[in-house]
Amino acid sequence: MNTKSKQMPSRFAGYNSGIIADCHAFVSCKKKSATFCNENKGTLERSFPIDHPCPKQDYILSPSQPEDPVLSIHTKEDLLLLREKVNAGDNTYQNGTFLLMEDIDLSGISWIPIGASEGTPFQGTFLGNGHAIHNLSVQQKEPVAAGLFGYISHAAITNLVLSGHVKGKMEAGLLTGVANESTITNCYVTGSVFGRQATGMFAGYNTGEIRNCYAEGKLLAKTRMLPVVLSSAASLLVIGTIAILFHHKKLNTPDYFPPIPVDTSVTRIDHKKSKTGKNSISCDFATELVSNKNGMTRIDFRNPGESNHHAVIQLQIPDSELNARLGKTGRTKKEQSKLDHLKAYNPDTYRVIVAESGSIPPGFSLPSIPLKKLPDGTELPKGTYHAIVYLSFYNIATNSEAMVHTQSPVTLVIR
Structure with a gap:
């Protein structure tokens, strides 16, 4: 069925059954769009669109640093190592704590998401430490989730600034394609997202919590949401x-x-x-x-x-x-x-x-x-x-x- 004129992209999460609270969006979209989530089974609190950009400082707080992170990330090579280990199913990296120590520029890299499949999700803690990851570029040609992270599960991501462009065939978001029972707090994303199913600036699919976050950019979408209402009867x-x-x-x-x-x-x-x-x-x-x-x-x-x-x-x-x-x-x-x-x-x-x-x-x-x-x-x-x-x-x-x-x-x- 041709549904490319029917998709309703959404400024935070295409599908939400978790919590979106204290969030704002300055996002343009050429198609009809839901403000924070196309399909909402969860909670929306004190969140609304605004008509002007906000400085990222309003959304980034100074985090407390862990005593012993698995990896302090200083360079893009450190970030690539994290991705390699998580996608290979390394349990230490999948469940570890990571601290971003410098701004990182991903220009020239065709990014494969961290947690590239449902079988190898990121399940740890990623502390942005108020730093930024710039020029993310995801061109996901396979029907899997797309974003800086593909799949996160019971993870925590906080105090991160992220800019870039994401194009995916399934769930797509700048920060993550799928956020399962995870927490995303004090984060700022800016750029553009193109998706063919669940599409959002932060996450395509969210069952966790997004709090005190800000999104700025553009949304594009081509097809409808995944079905979420099941019926066992014919009537x-x-x-x-x-x-x-x-x-x-x-x-x-x-x-x-x-x-x-x-x-x-x-x-x-x-x-x-x-x-x-x-x-x-x-x-x-x-x-x-x-x-x-x-x-x-x-x-x-x-x-x-x-x-x-x-x-x-x-x-x-x-x-x-x-x-x-x-x-x-x-x-x-x-x-x-x-x-x-x-x-x-x-x-x-x-x-x-x-x-x-x-x-x-x-x-x-x-x-x-x-x-x-x-x-x-x-x-x-x-x-x-x-x-x-x-x-x-x-x-x-x-x-x-x-x-x-x-x-x-x-x-x-x-x-």
């Missing part, structure tokens, strides 16, 4: 307030996105008016999807008229299921080779899209959805498959993608 009712918590008129962000074309197979089921005020999303569909010899798969999806969101359906099959049935995932050799070299690759969580609808407006149903060939051109043979129905929702007034998605297990029967 879904989600009613709630989906809103940007803060808005600043000087950001000059658009309030309308090009619509996804309405599916040509939809039929009218009712003429109820969409609800106004609180957002209302409701739908139901079959739990067993049966595909005939022409590849048309019966789904009986219904989007009631009182809903105020369009719906788009994807039918996905996990790589592990395709491997069990076909002896391969059906991806192209090039794509599969890249995934096989990733420590983070899990065939149970990576999926292949085998069907996709157009937009289904409120008050319409979609009886069937056509199956398509796998990326390598393989047609799915007859049989029964464990699959996932993944639903995206779009506001009927602005066509912006909702922060609520859902996925539900179904049985796919090909006859």
Whole structure:
């Protein structure tokens, strides 16, 4: 599905289930963006956008120095050593304490993140000591997290100034792509971030704490957030307030996105008016999807008229299921080779899209959805498959993608 006009990049974290407190952002973004996080499951406190830059001294405090750091970092070679040891899985460096003693310039270095994979995250303490790392340049071509750090877990980063540019295919942030149960305090980042999934100036994905921090720069994004709402039932009712918590008129962000074309197979089921005020999303569909010899798969999806969101359906099959049935995932050799070299690759969580609808407006149903060939051109043979129905929702007034998605297990029967 083409979602490149629907991504909502975010000034601190693309996805947040932790704490963002006492933070400020002076960040421009050409696309519609959430002030601090696109998808918030956590806490936002005393944090808001500002219309002028702040001096970094307002956000950098004098830290207490550790008595015995694993490594005092004076040069870029020291920083490269830290990266090498962490990415190699050296437990001492993964869990150590590091003290930045001088400003470091990374000009001319194509940076590979510290903690480059989920299997080798940085789990220690990094004390910036009020110093800066300048001219970070990350051009992450692999589908892994991008930033000065890729993955941090139960780590602490404090009193650091960071400037540079980050481009990633997955979670992307100047400081870190993924911050799992970590603390980031008294830090200042400036530059630009381009991401294709969860995108933020500090972290693409945050489940920890970001406090007393400041971000300044530009955000770009190409695709939507990862799904974070799970459903084990085929019937879904989600009613709630989906809103940007803060808005600043000087950001000059658009309030309308090009619509996804309405599916040509939809039929009218009712003429109820969409609800106004609180957002209302409701739908139901079959739990067993049966595909005939022409590849048309019966789904009986219904989007009631009182809903105020369009719906788009994807039918996905996990790589592990395709491997069990076909002896391969059906991806192209090039794509599969890249995934096989990733420590983070899990065939149970990576999926292949085998069907996709157009937009289904409120008050319409979609009886069937056509199956398509796998990326390598393989047609799915007859049989029964464990699959996932993944639903995206779009506001009927602005066509912006909702922060609520859902996925539900179904049985796919090909006859």
